[in-house]
Amino acid sequence: MNRDALVAVARAVFEAAGGTPIDPDYVLPADIPLELSGEAVRARLCVFTDNRGAEMVMRPDLTLPVAQREAARLGEAGASAKTYTYAARAFRLPAAPDDPFEFTQVGLERFGYGADPAADADLFALVHRAVEACGVQPKSIVTGDLAIFPAFIDALGLPGVTTDLLKRAFRQEGGVRAVLDAASRPLDTDVLAALEADDAEAALGAVLAARAIPLAGARSLAEIVDGLRARRAAIEAGGLPDAARTALLALRDVDCPLAEAPERLAALARAQGLPGAETALAAFALRVEKILALVPGARRTAAFRAGFGRRFTYYDGFVFEVLAEGLAPTQPVAAGGRYDGLIAGLSSGRVSATGIGGVVRPDRMVRVRRAGA
Numbered sequence: 001m002n003r004d005a006l007v008a009v010a011r012a013v014f015e016a017a018g019g020t021p022i023d024p025d026y027v028l029p030a031d032i033p034l035e036l037s038g039e040a041v042r043a044r045l046c047v048f049t050d051n052r053g054a055e056m057v058m059r060p061d062l063t064l065p066v067a068q069r070e071a072a073r074l075g076e077a078g079a080s081a082k083t084y085t086y087a088a089r090a091f092r093l094p095a096a097p098d099d100p101f102e103f104t105q106v107g108l109e110r111f112g113y114g115a116d117p118a119a120d121a122d123l124f125a126l127v128h129r130a131v132e133a134c135g136v137q138p139k140s141i142v143t144g145d146l147a148i149f150p151a152f153i154d155a156l157g158l159p160g161v162t163t164d165l166l167k168r169a170f171r172q173e174g175g176v177r178a179v180l181d182a183a184s185r186p187l188d189t190d191v192l193a194a195l196e197a198d199d200a201e202a203a204l205g206a207v208l209a210a211r212a213i214p215l216a217g218a219r220s221l222a223e224i225v226d227g228l229r230a231r232r233a234a235i236e237a238g239g240l241p242d243a244a245r246t247a248l249l250a251l252r253d254v255d256c257p258l259a260e261a262p263e264r265l266a267a268l269a270r271a272q273g274l275p276g277a278e279t280a281l282a283a284f285a286l287r288v289e290k291i292l293a294l295v296p297g298a299r300r301t302a303a304f305r306a307g308f309g310r311r312f313t314y315y316d317g318f319v320f321e322v323l324a325e326g327l328a329p330t331q332p333v334a335a336g337g338r339y340d341g342l343i344a345g346l347s348s349g350r351v352s353a354t355g356i357g358g359v360v361r362p363d364r365m366v367r368v369r370r371a372g373a
Contacts, residue, residue: 006134006362010106011087013130019083019108024065030055033064036314044093058091063357066109071343074351081112095330107359115340115354117287120318123336125294127358131334136324136365141301143258143320144308147280152251155276156244165230171313176252187232200225247272254306261304262288314342326371327364334360
C-alpha cells in the first residue's frame with residue numbers, strides 16, 4: 001500500500017469509532033505551541049511573522065488546533081461530549097534527516113467523555129488497531145503516566161515552593177536530575193544579584209555572557225529567570241530532604257515491562273512510606289489491566305518509563321508511542337495520550353473538558369512496510 005492507501009485504511013478505523021471529520025486552522029498564534037510544547041518540539045516549530053507583526057506558527061500537530069476549535073465551540077454551545085477524526089497535514093522541522101518537513105497525521109480526538117482507565121485503554125487499543133490495519137506490527141510500545149510523578153511529589157509532604165519546583169522540573173527533559181543535583185547547592189552571588197535586578201532577564205543574560213554560557217534548548221531568559229527564582233525559594237524553604245531525594249531518584253529510574261509496572265510502583269511507594277500515592281497507583285494498575293485485556297500482545301511489546309512523555313507539555317496523564325522496526329526511537333509510527341487540562345488552558349479557564357487522542361503516521365509506516373518487503 002502507498003501512503004494514500006494507508007491514510008484511507010487508518011482513517012477508516014478511526015471513523016468507525018465515530019466522530020466528526022475536521023481540518024482545523026493551519027496557522028496558530030505562536031504563543032500557543034510555544035507554551036505547550038517541550039523543548040524538543042519547540043526547537044522544531046515553523047515560526048513566522050505575519051503582515052501585522054504578530055508571531056505565528058504552522059500547526060506542529062493536529063491536537064492543538066482541534067482543541068482550539070473545540071474550546072471555541074464549548075464557549076458558544078456549552079458542554080457536550082464530542083469526537084473528531086482527521087487526516088491532515090502538520091509541519092515540524094525534521095526530527096531525523098530522513099523525516100519530512102510536512103507530513104500527514106491520521107487521528108482521533110475525544111473531548112468531554114469520562115476520564116477513567118477504561119477510556120485510556122480503549123483509545124490505546126484503537127490506535128493499536130489502526131497500526132495493525134496498516135500492515136505494521138509494533139516492535140515496541142513506550143508508555144508513561146504524567147500523573148504518577150506529581151502524585152509521588154505530593155505524597156512527600158514537601159513545602160509548596162519545593163513541590164512546585166519539582167513538578168515544573170519534571171516537564172523538562174533532565175529537569176528533575178538538575179533540581180536534585182542542585183538542591184543543596186546555593187545559587188552563586190552574581191546569579192542572586194541578577195534575580196534582584198530591575199531587569200532580571202538582561203542582568204542574567206549579562207551573567208551568562210560573562211561566563212560564555214550559551215542559552216540551551218529553546219528556553220527563553222524569562223523562563224530561566226522564573227526557574228532560578230523557584231529554585232531560590234525552594235532552597236530558602238529548606239531544600240530537599242535526603243529521603244525525598246532517594247524516593248524521586250528511584251521513581252525516575254523505573255523502566256520495566258508494562259505488566260510489571262503496577263507492582264514496581266506500588267512496592268516503591270510502600271518502601272518510601274508514601275500512602276498518599278495510592279489513588280493514582282490504583283488508577284494506573286486498572287488501566288494496565290484493561291490495556292492487557294484489550295491488546296494481549298502489549299504484554300510482550302509494551303514498557304513503562306516513569307520519565308516518559310514530555311515532548312508536548314499539554315499531556316497530563318496516560319501517554320504512549322508505538323515504535324516499529326527500522327525507525328529511530330524519535331520516529332514513532334503512532335502516539336497518543338490524555339490532556340484533560342488543555343481546553344481550560346486554551347480558553348484561559350472559561351471552559352473545560354476532558355481530552356484524549358491518538359494519531360498514526362502513514363509516511364513512516366510506508367517506510368516500515370518497504371523495509372520489510
